[in-house]
Amino acid sequence: MQLLATLSTSNSSNYWNDWLIPDSNSDNIVDLPYTSDGALANPDESPQVYAYLNKDIHILTQPTLLFPNESLDSGYYYGLMTITWTPSSDTFGHEVRYSLHCTIGESDTWELIESDISTTWHSWNTSAVLQDRKYSLRITAQCNEELTRAYATNASFTIREHTLSAPIIFDPIDRQLVASTMNIKWEPAIDSWNHNVLYSVFYALEGSNEWVTIEEELESTTYRFYFPNFPDGTYMVRVRAFDESRLISNWSSEVTIVVVQILDELTGITVSVTLVLSLLVIVVYFLKKRFRES
Numbered sequence: 166m167q168l169l170a171t172l173s174t175s176n177s178s179n180y181w182n183d184w185l186i187p188d189s190n191s192d193n194i195v196d197l198p199y200t201s202d203g204a205l206a207n208p209d210e211s212p213q214v215y216a217y218l219n220k221d222i223h224i225l226t227q228p229t230l231l232f233p234n235e236s237l238d239s240g241y242y243y244g245l246m247t248i249t250w251t252p253s254s255d256t257f258g259h260e261v262r263y264s265l266h267c268t269i270g271e272s273d274t275w276e277l278i279e280s281d282i283s284t285t286w287h288s289w290n291t292s293a294v295l296q297d298r299k300y301s302l303r304i305t306a307q308c309n310e311e312l313t314r315a316y317a318t319n320a321s322f323t324i325r326e327h328t329l330s331a332p333i334i335f336d337p338i339d340r341q342l343v344a345s346t347m348n349i350k351w352e353p354a355i356d357s358w359n360h361n362v363l364y365s366v367f368y369a370l371e372g373s374n375e376w377v378t379i380e381e382e383l384e385s386t387t388y389r390f391y392f393p394n395f396p397d398g399t400y401m402v403r404v405r406a407f408d409e410s411r412l413i414s415n416w417s418s419e420v421t422i423v424v425v426q427i428l429d430e431l432t433g434i435t436v437s438v439t440l441v442l443s444l445l446v447i448v449v450y451f452l453k454k455r456f457r458e459s
């Protein structure tokens with residue numbers, strides 16, 4: 166909190182340099198009363214966006230980055246970024262212009278984004294700059310005489326396109342025969358912004374476009390699918406990946422499976438037949454042995 170100048174001894178119409186937004190109707194009065202977290206007995210109902218003119222002291226107040234600020238630290242961004250900051254005040258009433266700079270990667274050098282800005286925002290096309298680098302921003306205010314005030318943040322964000330690779334089903338393989346249960350397994354989808362990924366599993370009859378959801382929001386990359394009442398037939402299975410914020414999703418290609426439920430019963434019969442045959446062999450062996458001995 167910094168109180169630059171007051172009109173009266175009352176607690177009203179002051180300039181508080183940490184209370185400059187919002188001013189939606191641009192009347193240079195902040196829309197919300199200033200309370201300073203209860204430190205003031207009476208809130209200032211009409212805090213000023215600009216400091217009062219003062220012919221004795223030449224002060225240029227510091228602008229502060231509103232976006233991107235610390236809330237985007239270690240985050241990601243891509244595309245058009247609207248950078249915003251609080252207005253700077255010049256007590257001599259000089260015209261104030263802003264310039265924006267950034268550091269790229271590990272470099273300490275400030276690179277110019279835009280100079281001679283008269284507004285308190287700037288649209289920056291981040292898809293046109295070096296990708297996969299960390300950026301930190303600095304806003305500088307300059308009056309048309311000698312004063313300059315800058316605000317730099319240590320917070321940095323990475324400019325990178327947000328993509329999600331397709332999950333790839335590797336089990337079952339295409340045209341595999343399956344019985345009434347099977348495991349569907351897929352390679353994880355990778356989110357370029359390091360978001361967690363969730364999966365949904367679908368099936369459709371071969372040749373149909375009516376995909377039925379089997380399971381949603383799976384964290385695992387394996388799902389045990391049970392077809393108790395599915396008629397034998399050819400089905401397609403697909404997996405869809407979503408990033409946790411549901412900003413993007415991606416489909417696997419479909420895998421066709423042939424469901425043959427008789428396979429289960431056949432397996433059972435094979436086991437029984439093998440057991441019976443084995444028993445017969447043993448019985449015959451002992452009968453022969455006894456016959457020889459007698």
Ligand SMILES: [Zn+2]
Pocket residue numbers: 223225255256257258259308309310311312
């Ligand atoms: Zn000035």
